[in-house]
Amino acid sequence: MLEARDMTLTELADQVGITIANLSILKNGRAKAIRFTTLTKLCEVLSCQPGDLLTFDPD
Template sequence: MTDGDHRVTVHLDALLEERGMTLTELADRIGITVANASILKNGRARAIRFSTLTAICDVLECQPGDILRVS
């Protein structure tokens, strides 16, 4: 496996839509830039801090498995 290869998919789009929330609002509420939230949402992030994942789960009232899946 090379550095950029992985099978983790990010499902923030669906969660945001279900909750009627924009990416900008999520970024503001969890304390990250919209650019970094977009990188995460589009599956281009190389890593995510547990504190960021926890904040996302708190705001979206979900579990990490609702956001990240291995395909």
Template structure:
């Protein structure tokens, strides 16, 4: 998947633990861990908004797009 989650970097920059963020956002540590490790298949806009609010950042600070050479056109939505 060409979408990368940069939650680790933002948490480090904010000197915040995953546990503290989970408490502030109201999301389980397990779900944040899935997001942090890049195993999440989707994220709700309400969750993304809460993360941005608590981390004082923009969605682009948390999510990046990195196209790879092996990316097939149908994976990119070009079909």
């Protein structure tokens, strides 16, 4: 999504209002949870739906 929007991780973090470290954890799939407010803001900034950002892995 970042590449499609020609946006850097730093720009996204600034616009969403979270740290680059936390955004990196989300981006690399290492997060255990995400706040709905953060997910909502990510979707607003990236003009996407939550399903565009999340996948389900039962393992």
